Amino acid sequence: MLTGAMESAIVLDEVSVTYPGGERPALDRVSLAVPEGRLLVLVGESGSGKTTTLHLINRLIVPDRGRVLVLGRDIAGVDGVALRRGIGFVFQSIGLFPHMSVAANIAVTPSLLGWPQDDVAARVNELLTLVGLAPEVFSRRSPASLSGGQQQRVGLARALAARPAIMLMDEPFGALDPLTRDELSAEVRAIHDRLGLTTVLVTHDMTEALLLADLIGVMRDGRLVQVGTPEALLARPADDGVRALFEHPRRRTEELARALHLAPGV
Ligand SMILES: Nc1ncnc2c1ncn2[C@@H]1O[C@H](COP(=O)(O)OP(=O)(O)OP(=O)(O)O)[C@@H](O)[C@H]1O
Ligand SMILES: [Mg+2]
Structure with a gap:
């Protein structure tokens, strides 16, 4: 699965997962390679195994069979806690620590790693600026005093804090207004x-x-049906389901154009 000289930062090799009590596998022989420096987006209906796939990569769950390689290492033998300190993770729910300030939330992993306090403080300021929150305004605030979009930004800063090479993001822009969502995804x-x-x-x-x-x-249904560039999946969908998924944005745009055209006075 390696493409030319490009190294794969993440490799799933024939991985299967069945949760305790699960009738069928949540993941069924999934193979996937993410080249270093690339951004892979996982899509698919609810329950199809997207979150499970992310949890495999940072060893929140271990597969029944198959291998997971991160930065060239089989993570089966790697301590999960140490692994997760090197991988940024933005949760499906934001999951900030409510009793800690914004700065303390961002500082969690660098502090656990034993960074000197001055370095941690400098890193917190740098990250708040990176995600578009002025440190002097936001550092001391509590998560509950922030809007949803601001909390998402803090979650992103926290995930980046220890300079991970890998970021896992599970619906990081859920429940945001469309403009904030566009802005944050571009960021x-x-x-x-x-x-x-x-x-x-x-x-x-x-x-x-x-x-x-x-x-x-x-x-x-626990399978990776197709993986490729957006252009390739648009041009050559593997089946009707993939085709329908990829036609959805264009269909909506056409519906919108028709609806607006038909609307009186427009
Ligand atoms: N802890 C668990 N115990 C038992 N079954 C689970 C557990 N977590 C997930 N599952 C099941 O595994 C399957 C895949 O779940 P997963 O959370 O990976 O889906 P998803 O694609 O992330 O869905 P969504 O879009 O709704 O977040 C589902 O059928 C789900 O019910
Ligand atoms: Mg999920």
Whole structure:
């Protein structure tokens, strides 16, 4: 699965997962390679296995069979806690620590890693600026005093704090107004490029997927149905389901154009 000289930062090799009590596998022989520096977007219906895939990569769950390689190492033998300190993770729910200030939330992993306090403080300021929050305004605030979009930005800063090479983002822009969502997703792409990250991001928004991704993976019923560039999946969908998914943004645009055209006075 290696493409030319490009190294894969993340490799899933025939990975299967069945949760305790699960009737069928949540993931069924999934193979995937994310080249270093690329942004892969995972799409697919609810329950198709997207979050499970992210949890495999940072060893929140271990597979029943198959291998997961991160930065060339089989993570089966790696301590999960140490692994997760090197991988940024933005949760499906924001998950900030409510009793801690914004600055303390961002400082969690660098502090655990034993960074000197001055370095941690400098890093917090740098990250708040990076995600568009003025440090002097936001450092001391509590998460509950922030808007949803601001909390998402803090979650992003926290995930980036210990300079991970890999970012996993599970619907990071859920529940945001469309303008904030567009702005934040563009910022995530810019940060990904500037920091040279390898990113796996889950979204239900196909327009967002097409705009953000170097590669898109389509999941269905615990399988990876197709993976490729947005252009390749648009041009050569593997089946009618993938075709329908990728036609959705264009169909909506056409419906919108028709609706607006028909609307009186427009
Ligand atoms: N902790 C768990 N215990 C048992 N079953 C689980 C557990 N977590 C997930 N599952 C099941 O595994 C399957 C895949 O779940 P997963 O959370 O990966 O889906 P998803 O694609 O992220 O869905 P969504 O878009 O709704 O977040 C689902 O059928 C789900 O019910
Ligand atoms: Mg999920």
